């Protein structure tokens with residue numbers, strides 16, 4: 001039975017009705033603020049509820065606290081105030097368990113082959129080598145890299161390295177996938193291809209995905225909801241549901257509905273940039 005682990009918080013009273021509805025949520029942030037040691041107030045107050053299996057994007061100007069949100073969810077830091085809750089299964093009480101993290105940089109170990117890179121989280125978790133290798137191979141197959149398990153990172157393109165990074169995040173079979181601008185450094189064609197592959201994976205695995213991007217187009221294409229943040233300290237500027245025929249594909253990318261949503265999201269984003277230099 002899933003249970004909810006409540007983490008560092010200064011205010012713990014929650015209305016019973018809200019508590020009950022948490023069983024449908026993967027992640028809940030309520031009244032969260034984050035001020036770093038240097039005095040920078042990065043976030044808040046910030047409220048976000050993400051349903052299990054939902055794909056949402058966080059969009060906002062540079063420095064508005066998007067990565068901070070992901071780090072708080074992953075317990076790579078504690079909120080200054082407010083509540084962060086993450087749904088977990090029994091046996092996943094340790095920080096970070098049940099969560100996969102994909103960063104903009106694939107951060108692969110250059111001296112290890114692709115299989116060993118993907119196996120790393122299992123190795124750190126004490127999974128026996130044979131089982132770990134089999135699971136790493138399965139994760140690699142899921143991202144279309146079954147034939148590259150013995151290759152080294154230097155032999156791979158940028159897109160392939162990102163697939164390895166995704167396989168490494170999936171190898172522990174997390175319920176929640178946090179993705180911090182994973183495709184930002186890739187060329188457009190590779191990015192489009194990875195967008196489609198990610199959607200295919202998401203439809204198959206139904207993980208909860210929280211995806212950070214600077215791209216209005218990418219956020220609308222991928223997400224069921226686009227959450228637009230204000231400039232720092234980041235709060236919710238708009239929460240826009242993207243309703244369209246599923247599964248999405250290239251016809252959605254060229255549809256009027258897609259461009260209408262992009263316009264709507266851009267308009268919601270505009271106030272967050274007001275007063276900021278565009279240079």
Ligand SMILES: Nc1ncnc2c1ncn2[C@@H]1O[C@H](COP(=O)(O)OP(=O)(O)OP(=O)(O)O)[C@@H](O)[C@H]1O
Pocket residue numbers: 036037038040041042060061062063064065066067068069232
């Ligand atoms: N460890 C830290 N110590 C001090 N300040 C930090 C730290 N991490 C982030 N910040 C500051 O907090 C603010 C929010 O940072 P964060 O990385 O969450 O923003 P972001 O929206 O992800 O930015 P970007 O889109 O540029 O990646 C920024 O002003 C950043 O400089």
